[in-house]
Amino acid sequence: MLTCDRMSPSAPTTSGAARPVSAGRPDICVIANARSGASARVSETLHRAMTVFGARAELRTFTGDPAPVAEQAIRDGFPIIVAAGGDGTVAGVAHALAGTPAVMGVLPMGTFNYFARGLHTPADATEAANAILEGEPHDIAVGSVNGKVFLNNVALGLYPEILDEREAAYKRWGRSRILAHWSTLRTLLRLRRPMRLRIVADGEAQMRRTPMIFIARSAYQLDQFGVVGAQAISDDRFAVYIARQTTRMGLLKLAWRLMRPGKVDLTDCLELLTPERLVIDQPKRKRIRIAYDGEREKMILPLTFRIDHHVLSVILPPTKAAVVKGSA
Numbered sequence: 001m002l003t004c005d006r007m008s009p010s011a012p013t014t015s016g017a018a019r020p021v022s023a024g025r026p027d028i029c030v031i032a033n034a035r036s037g038a039s040a041r042v043s044e045t046l047h048r049a050m051t052v053f054g055a056r057a058e059l060r061t062f063t064g065d066p067a068p069v070a071e072q073a074i075r076d077g078f079p080i081i082v083a084a085g086g087d088g089t090v091a092g093v094a095h096a097l098a099g100t101p102a103v104m105g106v107l108p109m110g111t112f113n114y115f116a117r118g119l120h121t122p123a124d125a126t127e128a129a130n131a132i133l134e135g136e137p138h139d140i141a142v143g144s145v146n147g148k149v150f151l152n153n154v155a156l157g158l159y160p161e162i163l164d165e166r167e168a169a170y171k172r173w174g175r176s177r178i179l180a181h182w183s184t185l186r187t188l189l190r191l192r193r194p195m196r197l198r199i200v201a202d203g204e205a206q207m208r209r210t211p212m213i214f215i216a217r218s219a220y221q222l223d224q225f226g227v228v229g230a231q232a233i234s235d236d237r238f239a240v241y242i243a244r245q246t247t248r249m250g251l252l253k254l255a256w257r258l259m260r261p262g263k264v265d266l267t268d269c270l271e272l273l274t275p276e277r278l279v280i281d282q283p284k285r286k287r288i289r290i291a292y293d294g295e296r297e298k299m300i301l302p303l304t305f306r307i308d309h310h311v312l313s314v315i316l317p318p319t320k321a322a323v324v325k326g327s328a
Contacts, residue, residue, distance in 0.1 A: 026058040028132075029078040030107070031069050031093055033085055034061035042109055045125040046084060049107050052129035057082070070096035079103060080315070082132060086110015087152055091293035094142065095149040098311045105132040105315040110294075115151045118220035120320040131317035138316045141236045141309045143217040146299055149312070150292040152221055154305070156280070157195055157212035157243075160291040197282050198302075201240070201275035208271075214241040215278065215305060232274035236307050240273040278305040 030053065032046055050057055058078075062069040066083070070093045073081050082105040083093035090106055097104050107128050108116035122128045143150050162183055194211040216222055216239040219230035229239030281302035282288055289298050 026056055027078060028053055028057040028080045028082060028105075029070075029073040029076075030057050030059045030082045030084050031066050031073065031089070032059065032061055032109070033066070033089060034063045045107075045109050048125040049084065049129040052126055052133070056133075066092035067096040074100050074102050080105060080132075082107050084109055086113060086294060087115055088294035090115050091149065091151050091295065094151055094312055097313075098142065098149050098308065103137045103313045103315055105135075107132070114218050114221045114224070115293075118218055119314065120317050122317070132315050135315040135317045135320075137313045139310045139313050141307050142312050143215070143238065143305060144308050145215075145290070145292065145303050145305050148292065148299075149308070150217065152216070152218040152293045154215040154290055154292045154303075155212065156197075156288060156290055156303075157210065159212055159214065160289050160296045163291050163294065163296055195282060197280055199242075199273075200279040200281075201273045202277055208242055210243050211245070212243045213280070214243075215239075216241070227270070229272055229274065235274075236309070237274045237276045238278055238305060238307070240275065240278060242271040242273070244269055244271055276307060279303065280305075 030046075030050065046059070050059060060069050060073065066085075066089050070081055070083075074096065079101070080103050081093060081097060083090040084107040086108075087110055089110070090104075094104060106116045106119060106121055107125065108121055108123060113121075113123070116128075117123075122131055143154070145154050194209050195213075196207065196209050197213070199206050199208055199213075216229060217233060219233040222228075222230045222233070222239060227241070229241070232239045279302050285301055287298045288301055288303065289296065290303070
């Protein structure tokens, strides 16, 4: 059974939604997107999880960025903070918890849930909540770009546009993996001029002309795509994929091969780098639009990537925790 020593709460906040945690009050803060309540499926998922948590948990909602709500939960003394949502919600909560004593649990409620699936978190809400209660905290290494924590990936170029197209489709038709793949194809058909980038990998500088770069930190996601590079993640390095294709047809072929099941040799389509340190710059540009764990924003150039160790503790389900202990 998971237990955590309660952190000493800070002074009471002036926010009406927040309150310090004291003896007899909840020690688990569940953070969920307020807009998710409009979905019957998501609402039912939350209800089932909160039923399992019982009096130990308090639900707090956010709109936009979950980090401020997570930060307030930390100040209020919650030792366990559960990110209830998809990879974007999980990454936002992780950014707030990095470097604090708080432990993060994950309740998967997104479309892909790469991070949760990599932890072997059950997809069923009741089972996931029980896994959080019965699991064990474990320190993990996370990636960061310009100080922003990410858990799965960062992408430049076409991928942020793909996410824009995907969100527009979701708003109109609802969430589905078929729509996600269709959005990819629609974006590739509108291919623009490739980027010219300066890449410094472990101190070695090189210029590349490419429509897309994908920086991965999730071995599970790489396995799903069927591409090599998972060993770099295990070695606490980045798996950096640079698209060699610069034409619309070439990228369509790449997308098709990635959607097919099984391992695929993509050496003719993708260049793979596996650095521990990475800097990306674009000549004559001050900012660049990036996607990280499903979210998008403009960041100041250059982009500096690093691996941060022992800054985030996550709750592993009992089966996964046993595997980690056995390999230690």
